[in-house]
Amino acid sequence: MKIIQYFLWLGLSFSAQAQKSGNPILPGWYADPEAIIFDQTYWIYPTYSAPYEKQVYFDAFSSQDLITWKKHERILDTSAVKWAKRAMWAPSIIRKDGKYYFFFGANDIQNDNEIGGIGVAVADKPEGPYKDHLGKPLVDRFHHGAQPIDQFVFQDGKDFYLVFGGWKHCVMAKLNDDFTGFTTEFKEITPENYVEGPMFFKKDGKYYFMWSEGGWTGPNYAVAYAISDNPWGPFERKGVILKQDPEIATGAGHHSVLNVGEDWYIIYHRRPLGETDRNARVTCIDKMEFDEDGNILPVKMTFEGVNKKGGQN
Incomplete structure (x- = not known):
């Protein structure tokens, strides 16, 4: 009887484990994951983590449950x-x-005289194929000291904003209707300790501005956030909510956020313990929770990941 009970328990344990995503959730080296839901399907659009000269394409991944991911190769190159x-x-x-509309950075320009910056591509399906929307960069120069990289598109009602910036500066402008330009000037919204990787979301009427700080090649990369009543700020810094764990991984940062019903998830990259190559980054997912005042609680990195979940709009 005890043997039968043991095997029954073992089977239940395997079943429960199978319902967890595990971390990392994507095979291979991928960073800077953008997560979004389209028509009850989860999508992740990451950076291919490799030397700059090999970063000449994007892959995408889709899932119905946050557990099993399908790779869509070279949706744009x-x-x-x-x-x-x-x-x-x-x-x-x-x-x-x-x-x-797929916004991306290219060429890692170091000044306004180089060709590159932030581009936008367009497709009829989330998996592409995507084609260049403008035939040139949408943003091809620095604004208020912000290198044109790490772009994030934020929708607030009928309005769309482009937020971006490296080199410890962040700017935002309102996009026009066809995403060929802007209807406002670029405004600097750089919060305290900002480095790169901005993203926005709205919850209970509040605007949450999140970013990465520290150096992306080192162990102390981290995610911090601030809150405002207005998308243009001013933003009140709240603090760091995701950072290295010496028992799990280092270099945790450059993330996005998914809201599924009452559940919130943070999708981010981290560097496995023992990896010294700066491009050895993997995409992971963990729960993100709030206290009764709307503050984000510190995120605990895990190897288990999250539970199986059906997609929602």
């Missing part, structure tokens, strides 16, 4: 973006009027 040569980074995607 430099053959479709003639001005992009390398360092294709940190995609951000949004749907508008039945089209999917």
